[in-house]
Amino acid sequence: MLNIGFLSFGWWSGAPGSRVRTASELMHDTIRLAEAAEDAALDGAWIRIHHYEQNTSSPFPLLAAMGARTSRVELGTGVINMRYENPLYMAEAAGTADLIAGGRLQLGVSRGSPEPAADGPGTFGYPLPVGKRPVEDAAERIAKFRDAISGTGIAEPGANAHVRPGTKLAITPQSPGLTKRIWYGAGGEESARTVGELGMNLMSSTLVEGGTGEPLGVIQSRQIDAFRSAWADARHEGVPRVSVSRSIQPIVDDETALYFGPTLERDRMGANRDQVGSIDTFIATFGKTYVGDLDKLERELRDDEAVMSSDTLLVTIPNQLGADFNHRTFFALKELRDRLAPHHTGPHRSDSSSGLRGFERH
Structure with missing residues (x-):
């Protein structure tokens, strides 16, 4: 079974054509995107989280609001940079938001990606300890967060605590099942293997480590295989989940064609083919943009090995065009999912659906 969701980068700006011009408009429009x-x-x-930029940065108030206004869709992050987080406060916030949403949170975490601030975590009060790499710092915070949401005792009880002797105090509130809904944004095969060993779900983005010239889907497919093998070797229970992100824009009317239809300029910039470039300190393959009618998109995505072997496809959307614009394309993405289903080879995920609310235009 293939699941399709949107991934909003959450930008706002006053640029010409933007329909999300302020931070306030972004928050309300993101809630409307979830309803759509x-x-x-x-x-x-799903929402992207970045600091010191004009986009979504504090996920849990927004996720709670999205959860209160919806009843069925999964609500996720792609991804939370754990070097900015107090793991215990985050555990409280995550538990609260998940309870409001009725157990629908899917939290993607990682060590973070290149950002504008020279030392963002340090300015938040979390300087990198001497001798420790960023990935190690993030791993420790993730481990502490996972312990906290699992109900593990964290704090020694004081004189006024009402617990049995020898029992530590756990973080509250606890949200049952949240421990199984933590994902890690991995950039390559080695990190994917580690995710499998640790028993988290795997998120793979529109770029991955490696510049062999192979298609993104081929490189990601090896990453997914490494993850699933490590999961099996570690003897974790259940079926692990895998998401991949793609830039997909269905052409459904004159407006979508105007914004995203083929042009010589877009072709010159390489939007319709994978590209190899550098990010941070490594070479990466960047995925192309899939654009066209549903027949064209179906053909191309069937040939994408990673899409067809994952269970979740996250489609990056032009959020600055607003919820009404994206609402129209969401129906096309749903049909695309249904077309791909008979050919999909990824694992099945059971899903319980409840009645849908109407999309409110306000």
Whole structure:
């Protein structure tokens, strides 16, 4: 079974053509995006998290609001940079938001990606300890967060604690099942293997480590295989989940054709083919943009090995065009999911659906 959700980068700006011009408009429009996804029978509403930029940065108030206004879609992050987080406060916030959403949070975490601040975590009060790499710092925070949401005792009880002797105090509130819904944004095969060993779900983005010239889907497919093998070797229970992100823009009317239809300029910039470049300290393959009618998109995505072997496809969307614009394309994405289903080879995920609310235009 293939699930399709949107991934919003959450930008706002006053640029010409932007329909999301302020931070306030972004927050309200993102909630409406989640409602639109549910109305169109998509499977998920995911938000990107970055600091010191004009986009979504504090996920849990927004996820709680999205959860209160929807009843079925998964609500996710792609991804939370754990070097900015107090793991215990985050555990409280995550538990609260998940309870409001009725157990629908899917939290993607990682060590973070290149960012504008020279030392963002340090300015938040979390300087990198001497001798420790960023990935190690993030791993420790993730481990502490996972312990906290699992109900593990964290704090020694004081004189006023009402617990049995020898029992540590756990973080509250606890949200049952959240421990199984933590994902890690891995950039390559080695990190994917580690994710499998640790028993988290795997997120793979529109770029991955490696510049062999092979298609992104081929490189990601090896990454997915490494993850699943490590999961099996570690004897974790259940079936692990895998998401891949793609830039997909269905052409459904004159407006989508105007914004995203083929042009010589877009072709010159390489939007319709994978590209190899550098990011941070490594060479990476960047995925192309899939654009066209549903027949064209179906053909191309069937040939994408990673899409067809994952269970979740996250489609990056032009959020600055607003919820109404994206609402129209969400129906096309739902149909695309249904077309791909008979050919999909990824694992099945059971899903319980409840009645959909109408998409409110306000």
